[in-house]
Amino acid sequence: GAGVSQSPSNKVTEKGKDVELRCDPISGHTALYWYRQRLGQGLEFLIYFQGNSAPDKSGLPSDRFSAERTGESVSTLTIQRTQQEDSAVYLCASSTRTSGYNEQFFGPGTRLTVL
Amino acid sequence: GNSVTQMEGPVTLSEEAFLTINCTYTATGYPSLFWYVQYPGEGLQLLLKATKADDKGSNKGFEATYRKETTSFHLEKGSVQVSDSAVYFCALSGSGANSKLTFGKGITLSVRP
Numbered sequence: 428g429a430g431v432s433q434s435p436s437n438k439v440t441e442k443g444k445d446v447e448l449r450c451d452p453i454s455g456h457t458a459l460y461w462y463r464q465r466l467g468q469g470l471e472f473l474i475y476f477q478g479n480s481a482p483d484k485s486g487l488p489s490d491r492f493s494a495e496r497t498g499e500s501v502s503t504l505t506i507q508r509t510q511q512e513d514s515a516v517y518l519c520a521s522s523t524r525t526s527g528y529n530e531q532f533f534g535p536g537t538r539l540t541v542l
Numbered sequence: 543g544n545s546v547t548q549m550e551g552p553v554t555l556s557e558e559a560f561l562t563i564n565c566t567y568t569a570t571g572y573p574s575l576f577w578y579v580q581y582p583g584e585g586l587q588l589l590l591k592a593t594k595a596d597d598k599g600s601n602k603g604f605e606a607t608y609r610k611e612t613t614s615f616h617l618e619k620g621s622v623q624v625s626d627s628a629v630y631f632c633a634l635s636g637s638g639a640n641s642k643l644t645f646g647k648g649i650t651l652s653v654r655p
Binding site: 529 | 546548578584585586587588591631633641642643644645646647648
């Protein structure tokens, strides 16, 4: 079956512009995570959605970052007024539930470059 | 807060060599521990996991044992292959509500024929 998909795969933008990244989770997965990987660093948690519950936004680095998810479907991560330090690979993951650990399946990522 | 520390890389080995990649962690409660792998051009995928102390995770010839006394989860393989060349990430999932993963920085393994 289809895995987690993300688009675009690469995005180059100018400083100050807004960008929107998309994640399509595996069908039936109620939990969805966004992570960021900056060069030479591990993945950093950004935000988590579980069904219709309020999202856990504790990892968002600034108020320029926001994310939405409708039900258990697609999620979009928006970065407003991009800065050069936002350059990173943004990864999305989904899993079936969160009581106890369930394997997170990762998408291929979106490589964002802010010039 | 939770943190994961991996040994510095990159690591280059000859085929059939023994591999150890060190990983230690700091966490409250009883975390679950994981190794993820990213092969060239592919997405991140789970390699193995252990959910409680003394558990051994294993997959594709790789093993790691959850050592609570030393807060470690070192990855080992007895005989590496060229196809094992990839980036390896150690990670933990805390006992909190959302099971978010905390990752180490990752280490690049290159295996030469």
